[in-house]
Amino acid sequence: MPHTYSHLIFHIVFSTKERRPLIDPELREQLYEYIGGTVRGLGGILIEIGGVADHVHLLVILKPTILLSDFMRMMKSSTSKCANEATAGHFQWQDGYGAFTVGKSQIGAVRNYIRDQEEHHRKVDFRDEFIKMLESSGIDFDPQYLWQ
DSSP: OOOOOOOEEEEEEEEBGGGOOOOOHHHHHHHHHHHHHHHHHTTOEEEEEEEETTEEEEEEEEOTTSOHHHHHHHHHHHHHHHHHHHTTTOOOBOSOOEEEEOOGGGHHHHHHHHHTHHHHTTTSOHHHHHHHHHHHTTOOOOGGGTTO
16 A cells, blocks of 8 residues: 555543642643644644643644654653743653543544543542543553552
8 A cells, every 4th residue: 555544543641740739720831832832743733632730631643653652752751841940840740641542533522521621620530530541441450550
């Protein structure tokens, strides 16, 4: 086949180290803008971004030429430098992340879910949210390693 065709949409979730509430509203605006630029710089398209003080949700389209793990490594490295400048060196991302594929027909629902994070987390904490995402996606996990 002479051409490659893809439409790889991911809902990615990642948290601050030890889920510390480091992303205050002022940092959030700056960090989200920087994340958007980083996603574009890595050849991706940011569809939606949202979160709360201890974690971020991204809805992105990635090219098949970049591995998801490479994308996340470069994105987290770059954005942690930005956040550290704003927090006097007190910012770190947790090592892992969750990545879930999204079908085109699901984009609207996932966008709304990401936009509603502030309201959502008044009722559900991040730990319960993330476990539910893993379970509903059929991803096996060992609870003792979730938050390292």
